[in-house]
Amino acid sequence: MKKFLIFAFLLLLSVGFLQAQDLSIEVSSKDVSMNIGQTMQLGAAVVDASGKKVADREFIFYSTNSRALTVVDSTGMATAVKHGEYDVIVISPGDPQLRSNIKVTVAPAAISKVEIAPLPEHVYAGVTVPLEIKVTDKAGFERPEKVVKLTSSDERKVGIAPFDKLIAKEKGKVMITASVDGVEQKLEVDVLENPIAEIHLKSDMVEGRSGDVFTLTAVALDKHGNEIADAPINFSFTGESFDVSAAPSGLITQEGKFVADEPGLYVLNATCGPAAASVTIQANNRNITRQIDLIGQGSVNDKHTSDLWVWEGVDGRDYAVTGTWGSDGSAYFWDVTDPAGIELIDSVKVDARTVNDVKVSEDGKVAVISREGASNRKNGLVIVDVSNPRDAKIISEFSENLTGGVHNVFIYQNHVYALSAGRKYYSINIEDPANPKIVGEFELDTPGHAIHDVWVEDGIAYSSNWSDGVQLVDVGNGIAGGTPANPVQFASYAYPSGSNHAAFPYRDKKTGKFYVILGDEEFPYGLDPDGRKPGRAAGFLHVIDFTDLKNPKEVAWFKVPLAGSHNFWIEDDILYAAFYNGGVRVVDISGELLGDLNRQGREIAWIVPADPDGYVSNAPFTWGAQPHKGHIFYSDWNSGLWSAKLQPVIPENSKIEEAK
Template identity: 55%
Template sequence: MAKVSYLIVACAAIIMLSPSLAKAQKKIVVSNSDLTLSVGEELKLDVYVTDDGKKTDDRIRIFSRDKKKVFVDSSGVARAFLPGKVNLLAFAAGVRHSFDITVEYPKISEIKLSDIPEQIYRGTPVQFNYAVIDDAGLTRTDVQVDLSSSDEKIATVDAFGYIHSRQTGKVNITAKVDNIENTVSLNIVENPVQYIELEVDNGAGRTGDVFHFSAKAIDKDGQAINDFPMRYSFDGIADDVSTTASGLIRQDGSFVADKAGVYTVTVSAGVASAQKTLRITPRNVQRKIKTVGQGTVSEKFTSDLWVWEGQDGRDYAVTGTWSADGTAYFWDVTDPSNIIRIDSVQVDARTVNDVKVSEDGNVTVISREGASNRKNGLVILDTSNPRDVKIHATYNQNLTGGVHNVFIDKGYVYALSAGQKYYVIDIKDPKNPKAVSKFELDTPGHSIHDVWVKDGIAYSSNWSDGIQLVDVGNGIAGGSPKNPVQFASYTYPSGDNHAAFPFKSKSTGKFYVIGGDEVFPYGENGSYLAGGYLHMIDFTDLDNPQEVARFEVPFAGSHNFWVDEESETLYATFYNGGVRVIDISGELMGDLLAQGRQITFFMPGDPDGFIPNMPQTWGAQLHKGHLFYSDMHSGLWVSKVEPPKDENIKLESK
């Protein structure tokens, strides 16, 4: 399900299984006299259990709450990677204890200056770029940098690093931290700009449409000044007078509006400026959604789903179960209004988190977590006849700690192991699976949640290490299933990357990867309220991916999603926020929900569900024009979104 703490679940299980231990006088003792480390240092933690003051032989497990800063291995050795205070949790024999370890901040070694122009035109603000580096080679953002000007009559510098020039002449700008400093000399010259030429690619459009402005600074001779810095801004009046005319403008001249209204974009170059005004109309993409059918699961939680066409031409679906008894259900969904449960398979597991089906429909792989013998792995099923599912093989080798997610592509299974890596397993002979390779990062405290494969590229979601693109047969980096080669990545600041889905825009030719968060920020009072959102990342330039847009549902959190490239439509599940259908046509930029790109949504609730009338949607898949999605509390659902208005007109004319 989530990054939901396997740790906490394990602890709860220990306590529930051993109620008598709560009355015992056992406690965990940390005897290290000094729990302070420097970056790069290691420390063997001396942690043990006492019972009425006497040391026992109980096994201790120690976990770090921030593995990026401090990682503790199975032998109890703590390794320091980044500075700060980190909380550690020790578990043993039904007792727990938390304590802090501190990684000292290294001394500052230098202040690097960059991107400073040789000359600055008077009256034109320029940002002063600097980076503070410490003895460990880390860039520090926790220190206060003092910025000063040698002559404030010529130029001043503010706390954000902007240089404001007043007169022509030479001036020194100094950045200082403690006794470390660096100085740059600047030449302030006369501003030659007489006027600005401003152009835009379109004079009107809808909310969510991206406009591209271009500006030229012109001197007294009518010549363009190519190196002149310019800044864009906008203001507007919304058609709805009670709403702010909001939007987003970037300093490359890209602009998008959230609300219908009249917007004016201004570009300035010192004292010169130019502007253009746009009329923005509503996007008007909203359509109705109709529930077609449901396969109720009222006896346990439902997890993921997969829908496919069988060898007999009929349509089938498989759904997993979460924190239950290791059951996967099979459905006939040929008539979406009459979904029929036709078979089930039960394996040694608590959770069948993920289910995937081969391209021909003959092989299904289900993941296992919480096995009674702790040999978690995957189960390979014969689904050539979905009414009589049989087990081909069980594969456990190397798949320790539970398999949370899997993917099938061209005879290979990509299976997660211990939340740290994935193995590539050859199942061309499904009765004799064999691992052929693995992919794992080497970053401190690395972890992984999901992997998705399309066109020979594996897209893995690696939490705080972000999205990894790996060649497993595409050829872009010489990789193959037997030789995975990583060639691009993107990490966003929250570190909550839970899922990723690639998307090639038909209308723009841009290549996006959609990254989804998973986080539960509201504590016990909001245990069913998720958080997090979808990040739209432009990977068109693989060497310089850019996060350009988001889709966020207030007080709900993203889980899994699906893209139909032909219609440029995103189908996303948002836990307690239901299933959302989103227009992702054209260039993407800014807040997609605010722009009116949400086509429709549905909140599934079933009075006969495992938890009645409470949406908790898990995964979505488009199949033959119908939207199938699973809901943790109520099972399998199928809906139909009405076609766009122009398609309705075509249908009526026929």
């Protein structure tokens, strides 16, 4: 389950799935075919074991890809937006709850055009030129799966290579034709004689560590020593690993940046036609592994635990609040001043099945908890006075416009940013926490848009919008003139999986790079409806370089084998990430980031909570992690609140003395 369905699926799980043995949902058709733009009413009825329809019941329809197949107002009216195969989940939420599926196939539209991106101004003989080709159908969708046929009017001058590449062989003009399904585009290529005689190449450093970025400077010269500024230089590398059991590995970009995954010697090459140059660099072991020790636990073994928030109270002591999932609407308050002796000090209970998110104001006086699955369907948020966490008191409840359950909230400068029905978020002024009021809202206008999370820092709201990716919105920063009452979006980035679940900004002070880390949430192995079996997730963290706000690009990633990301935090160039069944991962993200951070040895430490007395015994499913005053606090779905300590780096001379 991905995208908007994850939100809906978790919401439905929170109230439990009970499949009746004598009742079932009968849908009008298990397989439906549609065309783009077509609207169709999907039907369903509850029948008994003999197939006889029983009394009318409520139905809820959810699309597994709400951007491609929109199910309007949960009534089963489906509109086909994009081609593909999709599942519609049909729920009857009565007593008992029932579930069924409808498979919908949306036919693709015919191809309308083939476009070849402009080539460099000068195409030199002896150079391979990659083509950028975009195929678009009549519905306006790009069709990258379509195979484009390329032909050359003169193969002696310009040849065709696999994967949409041209081989410029001799000087002269040639016509290239790109065609697919009877639609074609022509492009004239003027090949020039190659003036490049030599390349001068240097690296900004010759020795570093795995994970460090080496920046190359290559200058192409003609036979007179004049620089050819537009020379299409190609970069590549070969290597020799220091470890005979590990193959040399790394990444080099065509902007001339190289990073080694494995320690070793690497030869970095620059070529342009017959001209070539190389430099040799050494990447040493990153050697940043540190010991991490389990310190304490605040056990919750009678229900699932959701998110956490740790803060310093007004009395100078340290506290934490945790939510609960699929249970009785409880939120727990803990004294964590002594991380080895975490103490449960109070709780509040609200009308909800799930308290998914918990946040505390900057001054430590007010907490906000989210509500899902309220008995009266009036979900929303609850504002709690935590000036004395040992006597937490509900100040007010707020549900205006917050329909369908509030999955996530964030407090920033006397405003709560609260999700509504997984579609948008509202800005709610809580200067008077007893009388909150909506002052603004932010919602995308894309087909089937959905949202999972919002995080606010320095006046910028970073919302994770599944297929629409991360949205950067000015809510008081000033970069785009936005305010809480008038949020203004100014940048965004989406990636192909469409699983953007969480986001966290990070600016590296040394390089000046501005990154936003984006996390997936995927459950390809499914989820236990009752939440009583061990779970396993998928998905990873994407590092997006937002230094140029108009041209963000994915530059690095962090994956944990056989585990999936959830919530995460960054402090002092260290990433603390919860990876569900993979526990908490502590990652060095200092300096420029490029490539596979895990393979580069940037993981500092990891710890996986296992509790034989947990709600699900010995089944780690870590929800979130937060550093606080030298400790790492993390919540686990099956076992409650935990604390750990990352031990300091031992200087080399201390290691020598210890060895003696």
